[in-house]
Amino acid sequence: MSDLAAFRQETRAWLAENCPPGARGPGEVSNGSTKIRIQDADTRQWLGRMVEKGWTVPTWPKAYGGGGLSKEEYVVLLEEMRAIRARPALSSFGTSMIGPTLLEFGTEEQKLRHLPRIARAEVEWCQGYSEPGAGSDLASLQTRAVLEGDHYVINGSKIWTSGAHNADWMFILVRTDPDAPKHEGISFMLLPMDQAGVTVKPIRLISGQSPFNQVFFDNALAAREDLVGELNKGWTVGKRLLQHERSGMESLMAGSTGNRGFGGLPDVAKAYVGETAGRVADAAMRDAISRYEMDSRALKLTQRRVVEESADGATPGPATSIFKVMSTDLEKIYYDLATALRGSQGYGWEGDAFTPAELDDLRKLMSSRAASIYSGSNEIQRNIIAKRVLGLPD
Numbered sequence: 001m002s003d004l005a006a007f008r009q010e011t012r013a014w015l016a017e018n019c020p021p022g023a024r025g026p027g028e029v030s031n032g033s034t035k036i037r038i039q040d041a042d043t044r045q046w047l048g049r050m051v052e053k054g055w056t057v058p059t060w061p062k063a064y065g066g067g068g069l070s071k072e073e074y075v076v077l078l079e080e081m082r083a084i085r086a087r088p089a090l091s092s093f094g095t096s097m098i099g100p101t102l103l104e105f106g107t108e109e110q111k112l113r114h115l116p117r118i119a120r121a122e123v124e125w126c127q128g129y130s131e132p133g134a135g136s137d138l139a140s141l142q143t144r145a146v147l148e149g150d151h152y153v154i155n156g157s158k159i160w161t162s163g164a165h166n167a168d169w170m171f172i173l174v175r176t177d178p179d180a181p182k183h184e185g186i187s188f189m190l191l192p193m194d195q196a197g198v199t200v201k202p203i204r205l206i207s208g209q210s211p212f213n214q215v216f217f218d219n220a221l222a223a224r225e226d227l228v229g230e231l232n233k234g235w236t237v238g239k240r241l242l243q244h245e246r247s248g249m250e251s252l253m254a255g256s257t258g259n260r261g262f263g264g265l266p267d268v269a270k271a272y273v274g275e276t277a278g279r280v281a282d283a284a285m286r287d288a289i290s291r292y293e294m295d296s297r298a299l300k301l302t303q304r305r306v307v308e309e310s311a312d313g314a315t316p317g318p319a320t321s322i323f324k325v326m327s328t329d330l331e332k333i334y335y336d337l338a339t340a341l342r343g344s345q346g347y348g349w350e351g352d353a354f355t356p357a358e359l360d361d362l363r364k365l366m367s368s369r370a371a372s373i374y375s376g377s378n379e380i381q382r383n384i385i386a387k388r389v390l391g392l393p394d
């Protein structure tokens with residue numbers, strides 16, 4: 001038996017024994033925040049076991065709390081998890097954004113200080129990029145950081161900061177040289193959220209929720225040793241982090257469907273539209289679902305091919321913008337279809353007349369609209385594809 005086949009066998013046996021029933025199928029996933037307690041006992045147990053194994057971040061080196069798996073072993077693990085519908089034990093800004101960025105740009109001291117805590121789900125991060133005057137034109141950011149002794153003193157404000165109210169740390173882009181051309185005076189640093197100089201104000205949405213915030217810095221402090229990369233070279237670090245964010249690397253390697261409910265359209269259609277000889281009864285709906293299924297599979301295969309072509313399974317470069325545009329368009333199509341297939345049952349906002357799945361998918365349809373804006377709008381992604389992938393002139 002090959003090493004990989006043996007690894008598959010061991011992994012399958014370990015998962016069967018250690019993944020509790022409550023950690024399979026849709027449900028709670030830890031994001032590591034110290035401010036959110038995991039409600040479900042099975043989810044808590046699953047996280048503990050995966051942390052022990054290093055499989056919250058399977059490909060990170062063991063020295064930083066990872067599992068040290070090769071790209072091939074990682075694919076096997078994801079395939080085996082998918083086969084039993086195991087949820088990821090941890091999904092956080094730490095695992096998907098700042099962790100991979102520190103692996104590339106961090107000093108050894110930074111890696112040892114921050115990565116094991118991310119791997120052990122002891123910390124959640126938020127992303128301090130956008131400002132009231134700097135969104136798509138991110139390099140116009142004005143939040144200032146000035147070195148005084150052992151600390152950078154930060155003043156200014158960030159906006160649309162997802163999860164800042166539950167985050168323990170922030171990775172932030174700040175202006176450290178106001179006289180340099182705008183891309184060259186920016187630095188990337190890390191700062192703790194629980195300090196007097198940081199104020200988090202929730203932004204309330206029409207739904208009543210406040211998933212994001214405006215964050216104010218009034219002489220907030222970032223330790224000198226938490227500058228990542230060189231002073232004034234933060235644009236390079238910040239751009240690379242966005243590629244990790246846009247790649248969707250966590251779910252793409254084995255075509256995993258994550259925790260979003262993707263992939264269930266034929267079942268929804270059969271339940272609501274009916275079926276004839278095992279097929280969705282309505283030909284137009286059947287056609288729309290097939291197109292969605294084919295496009296999502298084509299995307300997953302393309303993602304997997306690009307990753308396999310890159311060295312050691314590393315996050316690809318500007319091609320991640322293609323993934324971002326395609327996956328966010330597909331997310332909208334999925335929820336449009338999931339609600340349309342249910343007819344009037346698909347458009348309930350509250351009440352006993354609707355099932356939890358009906359109510360949940362309508363909310364997801366609403367929030368899917370934001371997907372083509374966050375992490376850089378899809379127009380900006382198309383600009384990147386034109387310039388950096390297709391090589392078209394500015």
Ligand SMILES: Cc1cc2nc3c(=O)[nH]c(=O)nc-3n(C[C@H](O)[C@H](O)[C@H](O)COP(=O)(O)OP(=O)(O)OC[C@H]3O[C@@H](n4cnc5c(N)ncnc54)[C@H](O)[C@@H]3O)c2cc1C
Binds near residue numbers: 137160373
């Ligand atoms: C749900 C959600 C969560 C978010 N979370 C975070 C977070 O955690 N941290 C963070 O830092 N930010 C976050 N953001 C902010 C997000 O990154 C910005 O909203 C985004 O970059 C767009 O910036 P803007 O809102 O200022 O719009 P603008 O930049 O003002 O853009 C307005 C419109 O003009 C278009 N446009 C602008 N410039 C161009 C151009 N050159 N070519 C073509 N079209 C253009 C845009 O595509 C958009 O349609 C979040 C946003 C959302 C919706």
